Amino acid sequence: MSGPETKPLLVEIGCEEIPARFLTNAQRHFGEKLKVSLSENRLLPDHSEVNTYSTPRRLVAHLPVVLTHQDDLEVTVQGPSLKAAYDIEGRPTRAAESFAAKNGQTVADLTRVQTPKGEYVALIRRTAGRAAEDLLGEILSGVITSLEFPKSMVWPGKNGMRFVRPIRWILVHFGADQESVAASFPIISGLAKEFSGAGIAVGYETRGHRSLGLPGPIAVENFDDYSKKLRENFVEFDPSSRLAKVKNQVQALLDKNELKLVGDSELEEWIVNSTEWPRAILGGFDRRFLALPREILITVMRGHQHYFAVEDHAGNLAPHFITVLNMDGDPKGLIRHGHERVLTARFRDAEFFWQADQKIPLRDRLPMLDRVTYQKDLGTYGDKVRRMRMIATEICQLLEGQEKITSQETNYALRAVELSKCDLTTQMVQEFTELQGIVGGLYAAAQGEPQAVADAIYDQYRPVGLEGDLPRSLVGAVVSLADKIDSVVGGFLAGIEPTGSSDPFGLRRAGNGIVKVLVEREIAWSYLHLITVGLRAHQAEPSGNMADRLEFFLTERLAFYVERARGYRPDTFRAVRAVGIWSVVEAVGRAEALENIRDTEDFVSLSIAAKRTRNILTKSAKDISLGGLRLDESLLEPGAERELYEAYLQAFETVTPNELIAGSSSVGVSGPGYIGDPLVQLQRLATLRPAVDRFFENVMVMVDDEKLRLNRLLLLKLLDNHVFSAIVSLSEIAPGPAHVDASTSKAPSEKR
């Protein structure tokens, strides 16, 4: 027996040019919404394909299999209980009658259903399935009007249609041949009624490329015909094919001219999303512009003109560019000539900015920062620089104390902080905002500031993302940290902290940057002190709720770093975090040690024992308090119990003398509460395993004798405090085969 009848559905929304930056999402949402709406309407068999495509002028969906008819729907509606529905003599009650009437049926139609609460009367409500043709008009108009864009417009008037740009046509084809034209008629007339006020032509026609295709509408018969005719009319509607085309053409140009691409996947996507028929060409510019810094040349080419920059094989920028046309070619070279002229004017503009900006050196621009707003509740950039200076001073003191930088380097760092935001007032940065910092660095060097200062200004926004380069020097790291700590603390104080997926001020990214710089530049700086310094710079109380929130935020960033940049399992970091964190450097050190040792047999076993110990202690803590009690050695039974105690003492005394035993918490303000290499320490702890195992095998803890029981609980508590939670909290570790978590944490491990 064959299945239910199906037909292919093709829909094209023809629109005036959709902004390239919105197109990928628009295509995806179109497909998702169609799928949901068709499924809800019982027209889409499970797992059927929804293929979507797009160009700047169209959103396309092709569904090869759509049901031509809905199934009839049967819904069982539950009524009153059997007892309430019939009287003693078995006659329907008023309740039963009104239930039936409410559902447009009679008591004769009642059936019974068995539920966990007993037997009830019920009715079967049947809804006859409708033909897809009668439903698709409404479904499609619902989907189209529900598509959302970050910025949209209305036309023809304020109560009219809302979309990203005016829709000019809609193509609908339901079926695979001529006959489908007739079948699609109800759909088309439904849509036409809905959209004619907005001037949208609904029909079976598509349109070709603006200047290369046939003018006017092009009738198509089915999806194959649609594909063929669009390509004949210079429209490649599949973005992945356009991407492949662009890549091949660019590569051919590079090979022919012995050049290399300055790669740029964002630009690639922009190009794919802004062309219907891409064609890459090579253009050139006057060598004299190569005297301008590479960063500026690339930004002009990519930012303003959407050109790829190219280099020679030695990595020097070449006086050429690649641009991708929305044309089939440029046989007369007219288009290339036009682009070259425009680029020359742009470069001359950059030259103009460069020369104009030198008239006021960065150092004289500091007072101007008091007129540039940083954030409405956080004052001007002048205020921000003053705060950064306070933060940088603290970091430099710390680093000088650790003999990592000289006092000269401190001077460089503070100088770089002072000049770091001055480029905001330059014409170059006002024109190319994405070059903030980089322009400052280039200008500082040109204006005779020490190279260390110029480099630190240049690097202040590094690292960009977890894979990004670090500031090249410690001086640069100081400036980068001061900037980010000020941003994060300020953001929290101004109430613009990230929530859910929203982080408009990029504070998470700044937090990730703080963690990455501290860890990879090995700046051992107390976590709490960092937060205190940040709050003080903002003249805020360095205690209480705000400090706690900042600590939590940074710890989350650290967890992200440990999982994503290092690829460690999430419970590894949980085990580190549970004990407390003194600095991000030592926390990552412990996480690394644990990650290395946690899959060894002894350690797995010890972790299980730790969890067991914690469970016993948690349960017994409900009934008894161990506070103030001391272990009585004389009560320890010879054998497994005494052996465990001795093993504990021995392992422990060699590892963590007095401080830990005395202190209640293993983390202090002055430094982490353990000494030495965490890996060596964890290895020592692992040697306890046989004694622990023997103890649990042979000794009963919860014995009737209260003295004995308390003493054993005290022994477990010593273990829990000083061994299982000394360096990391072993009870947090989920024992199991190696890398079980790693496989689900989608953590790409980064080079170290």
Next chain:
Amino acid sequence: MCPETFLRVLGPKPWRVAYPQPSRRPADGRYGENPNRLLKHTQMQVVLKPPPETIQDIYLQSLAELGIALGDHDIRFEEDNWEAPTLGAWGIGWQVMLDGLEISQFTYFQQCGGIDLDPISVEITYGLERIAAFLQNVNDVFEVKWNNQLTYSDLRREDERELSVYDFEEASADTCRKVFDLWEQEAARLLGSGDPAEAATRRIPLRKAYELCLKCSHLFNILDARGAISVTERVALIARIRKLATRVAAIYSARESQVLEEARA
């Protein structure tokens, strides 16, 4: 923004107009040294209310009429939305790129003088110097031949230089502020206060008030190009001009609907 655009896009009456308009942007001054950028350039401005459904095709056809062979060039509509905060006006649209050169701004006006437009209008501006340079195949707008004797440079280079010197170097912030205050007061006096519907019945020289508002807007741009405005002052100045512009728009709209009602009656 010329009153032929600012006022006429308000209200329901259809409107079609085209006119050349000098556009002054102090921040774009380059002392006459840039081949494509001018402090004062000339735009052909076209306003169509409501926009025809084939407006993009009509626009492309207009380029062909000017002599640009559409099949030989790459013409693209790139996202670029337009906004004039001092006039409470904004729209959605594109910059039109001709082989990588911006030659037009194409905007579906959504709001003007703080009023949601109904119907909307489309505004298309043609950058005449750039289009002329393109058609004459010269690399620099100053090389455009005005006629057989004169180039654009002969006519305009010195203007550009002097305007740039004034706006970037010489403009007195004090004087600009004083004049701003005076013009603002004069406009405010003309516009009065109270219900716009009531004001619409009085003999208010609206176009004059709007012109004064534009003068304030230009002074603001000069102060801005001079870097003479602090953050808070900037916001305040924009709000002051916007207040005048929205008042003009409100009175004009009220007049339009009164005229419409009279016609119906």
